[in-house]
Amino acid sequence: xxxxxxxxxxxxxxxxxxxxxxxxxxxxxxxxxxxxxxxxxxxxxxxxxxxxxxxxxxxxxxxxxxxxxxxxxxxxxxxxxxxxxxxxxxxxxxxxxxxxxxxxxxxxxxxxxxxxxxxxxxxxxxxxxxxxxxxxxxxxxxxxxxxxxxxxxxxxxxxxxxxxxxxxxxxxxxxxxxxxxxxxxxxxxxxxxxxxxxxxxxxxxxxxxxxxxxxxxxxxxxxxxxxxxxxxxxxxxxxxxxxxxxxxxxxxxxxxxxxxxxxxxxxxxxxxxxxxxxxxxxxxxxxxxxxxxxxxxxxxxxxxxxxxxxxxxxxxxxxxx
Numbered sequence: 001x002x003x004x005x006x007x008x009x010x011x012x013x014x015x016x017x018x019x020x021x022x023x024x025x026x027x028x029x030x031x032x033x034x035x036x037x038x039x040x041x042x043x044x045x046x047x048x049x050x051x052x053x054x055x056x057x058x059x060x061x062x063x064x065x066x067x068x069x070x071x072x073x074x075x076x077x078x079x080x081x082x083x084x085x086x087x088x089x090x091x092x093x094x095x096x097x098x099x100x101x102x103x104x105x106x107x108x109x110x111x112x113x114x115x116x117x118x119x120x121x122x123x124x125x126x127x128x129x130x131x132x133x134x135x136x137x138x139x140x141x142x143x144x145x146x147x148x149x150x151x152x153x154x155x156x157x158x159x160x161x162x163x164x165x166x167x168x169x170x171x172x173x174x175x176x177x178x179x180x181x182x183x184x185x186x187x188x189x190x191x192x193x194x195x196x197x198x199x200x201x202x203x204x205x206x207x208x209x210x211x212x213x214x215x216x217x218x219x220x221x222x223x224x225x226x227x228x229x230x231x232x233x234x235x236x237x238x239x240x241x242x243x244x245x246x247x248x249x250x251x252x253x254x255x256x257x258x259x260x261x262x263x264x265x266x267x268x269x270x271x272x273x274x275x276x277x278x279x280x281x282x283x284x285x286x287x288x289x290x291x292x293x294x295x296x297x298x299x300x301x302x303x304x305x306x307x308x309x310x311x312x313x314x315x316x317x318x319x320x321x
Contacts, residue, residue, distance in 0.1 A: 020202075023048045027055040028063070028168055030192030036179055037186040037199075047182055051175045055191065058171040061089060064112060064162045074152060075112075075160050082144075082151040090150040092163065092170055092273075093143065099166075099277040100140040103293065105253055107281040112162035113137035114256035118247065123240035125247050126256075134158055135256035164249070168194045169231060169276025176272075193237065193279070196229040196272045211236075213263040213305055220311065221303060225268070231275035233283040234264040252284050261286030261307055267294070268301040278302075287312055 021044040022035035034051045038044040063069045070089055077083050085093075099107040114134045117126040126134075137158035144153045163170075168191040175189045176196050186199030188206060197206040205226050209219035213236050223230070235258070239248035252259040265283040269275040278300065282290035287306040294302040294314045302314040 019044075021045075021048060023052065025052055025055075027052070028059045028171065028191055029065070030168070032191040033188070034175065034179075034190075035188045036184045037202075038184060043182065047179060047184070050178060051189065054175050054178055055171050058167065058174060061086070062092070062163050062167045062170075064116070064160070064164075071161060071163065078152055078154040079157040079159060080153075082146060082149070082153045084149070084151050087150055090145065090147075090152070092166060093152065093161075094145060094147075095273060096163070096166055096277070097140060097143065097145065099281060103281040103285065105140065106284040107165060107277055108138055108140045108253040109161045109163055109165065110138050110140055110142060110159050111251040111253050111256075112160040113156075113158055115162060115249075115251045116160055118249070118251075120238045120240055120247070120249060123242065125242070131256040135254075138251075138253045138256060165233075165280035166273060166277045168192055169229070169272035169274070172196050172229070172272035172276075193232040193234070194229070194272050194276050195231070196275075197225055198227055200226060210264070210266050210303060214309070220305070221266075223268075228268050229270065229272040229275040230266060230268050231272065231279040232264060232266040233279040235260075235262070235283075236264075250280060250283050259284040262290075262304060263307060263309060264305040265290065266303040270299050274300070 018037050018039040020037050024031060024033045032055055060069055062071045064071055066072060070085060074083050074085055096109045114131055137156045142154055142156040142159045144155060172189050172191050172194050176198060179187045188197050195208055205224040207222050207224055208230055209222045210232055212218035212220050213234050233250060235246055235248040239246055248258045250259050262283045265279050267275045267279040269278060282302060287304045290304060291302060291312060291314060294300055301317050305311050
């Protein structure tokens with residue numbers, strides 16, 4: 001009995017001294033954050049560092065802006081023939097292909113075939129003639145995947161890939177799994193508009209707010225969440241306005257221009273990679289087609305603000321199912 005009591009006392013003591021640790025940092029062109037509970041300061045310090053390293057590793061692998069990234073090397077050489085890539089990048093391209101098929105091409109990582117010509121900092125965009133000449137190169141079917149050799153080639157010489165609609169979600173998932181492997185049960189990881197939570201925040205659920213797309217000082221919803229990933233895509237993240245028109249980073253594959261069916265789309269799903277890809281896709285599809293798709297998918301919820309600013313919720317959030 002004494003030994004059992006001692007074990008219980010030690011367990012209670014460890015739980016009693018558990019503390020919260022957090023770190024914010026810049027990576028993948030956005031602000032990232034990790035927060036978790038641990039009863040070991042030494043482990044917590046190491047895990048904070050490991051999360052930063054992991055986010056930067058994914059960025060180094062998948063950034064289209066780093067000339068020596070695996071993705072940049074692929075973009076440079078894949079039109080000439082098959083290029084051998086890592087299993088990790090190959091798997092994410094395969095996942096991207098699945099979402100392209102699911103969304104009828106609304107999700108398409110080859111949007112960069114035109115998208116790379118937009119510069120939101122310099123407020124510049126390609127002219128109509130350039131878009132017209134290149135938009136046929138936005139076609140996920142131009143990416144040829146060879147699974148047995150993890151090799152990729154492009155059928156179109158103008159094809160370029162950008163994983164901006166899925167890579168941050170992948171990075172968040174990787175970091176959550178890293179924390180779970182080390183026994184962390186309560187945690188939050190975010191990268192820009194992509195977040196995932198496990199467990200709880202002390203004695204309550206996690207709360208994540210959805211920004212008002214036209215007033216950065218306001219939240220439209222503050223959602224209590226547990227064991228879920230959440231991703232928001234909005235036309236207010238990277239944009240400029242010219243002649244009364246808003247040009248932003250979410251490109252419609254059909255037009256080569258900024259998608260304008262939505263102001264903001266938030267997706268809840270089991271994984272960040274799924275939430276990330278779907279928030280981009282549904283934003284492009286718009287409220288009617290997008291919500292029809294969401295309501296068919298298991299364990300997926302959505303909050304959509306359309307181009308007029310009207311907010312709608314998926315059936316599961318309204319109790320329609």
